[in-house]
Amino acid sequence: MAIWQYLLIVVPENSIDKNYNIFENNETDFLPDTDSFWENFDGDIPSIISELDQIIPKANWGNDTFINWKGDGNNDEDNDACICLTDDKTKIKEFQFRIDLRKASNITNVLQSILNLCKKNQFVLIDLKGEIFKPEMQYSMESLKNSNAMKFIADPIQFFENLENKRNNFK
Template sequence: MAVWQYLLIVVPEDSIDSNYECIFKNNKTEFLPETDVFWENFDGNIPSIISELDQIIPKANWGNETYLNWKGSGQNEEDNDACICLSDDKSKIESFQFRIDLRKASNITDVLQSILNLCKKNHFILIDLKGEIFQPNLEDIFKSIKASNATRFLNDPIQFFEDLSKKSSDETRA
């Protein structure tokens, strides 16, 4: 993940229940928790979702039939990407996430807004890296975008790395 990308995890809205707390909020690892449990009861039109993503971000030249990837052009500051992992029989989504390149305003107004529209249409909600849940509305996730490491880096890259270095040395002393 590039430092200028903002990541959101997509899950069906009706899958969020009491399990959410133990899956996301109590995750003590450095990795994102598995989200396949959120997709167990999803019966939406997977080919339609894939087709719509194809219209938003170009399909990447890697992956396979169950690990689908999309990738924008990093050279044009359009380093947006998405990934959907399907079950072996391709009948279920196991995970869905995307990253938006915050270096260019059109990535937010065009790409992010288009993905949010896809999410609204399919009754999906979004989860950021801190485990906060958002409706697929730009206004709802804007606070998270502003507080993200990607925004901190873009606003002041030198300070971002100084803070990172300080945090690393503080952890070493502890």
Template sequence: MAVWQYLLIVVPEDSIDDNYQCIFKNNKTKYLPKTDSFWKSFNGDIPSIIAELDQIIPNSKWDDDTFLSWKGNMKDDEDNDATIVLNDDKTSIKEFQFRIDLRKSSNITEVLQAILNLCKKHNFVLIDLKGEIFKPNLEDIFKSIKASNATNFLIDPIQFFEDLSKNNSDETRT
């Protein structure tokens, strides 16, 4: 993940109550928890979701039958990407996430907005790296975007790395 990318995890809205506390709030690791249990009861139109993503971000051609990926043009500051992981028989989603390149405003106004529209259509919600849940509305996630590492890096890269270095040295002392 590039430092200028803002990551959101996509899950079905109706699965949040049953799984959220257990998966995100109790996660004590530095890694994102697996989200496959959020998708257990999802019976939406997976081919439609894939076709819609194909219209938003180019397919990366790196994928296989169960690991699908999309990747924007990195040379044009469009380092947007998305990933959907399917189960072995390709009948259900195990994970779905995307990252938006914050270096260019059109990535937010066009790419992010298009993905949010897809999420609204399929009744998905979004979870950021801190475990906060958002409806797929740009206004709802702006606070998270503004507080993200990606935004902090873009505002002041030197300060971002100084803070990162300070935090790492503080962690090694404890």
């Protein structure tokens, strides 16, 4: 993941308690598993995949159960998405996407399109701080403004100085 990418995890709205912190019980250095949130989802998976195909180009890697999309990083459109399916391709195990913050059109076009897909399918979003919110631009912008990706975009030197200061405080 590039530092200028803002990552959001997608889960069905009816599968999550609004007070639940997805990161609270995660004991690894990786993103927490979300497959349990998808157990009762019975939405139209081919339609979701098809709609994502219209938003971000399909990547040239992955397979039938690990589906990836990747934008043009050379054009500051390093947006991507990933949907992991069960082996029988009947259930989603994971869905996440990242938006490249270096270009405003990634927010106004790509993020807005994915938010629309999420609204249509009654999904909610979870940011890297564990905040859960509806797929609406106002909530996404609040989360985005507090993200490390935005801090980097706003002032890369200050971002790295802050990292160095935090590192020195832990010594």
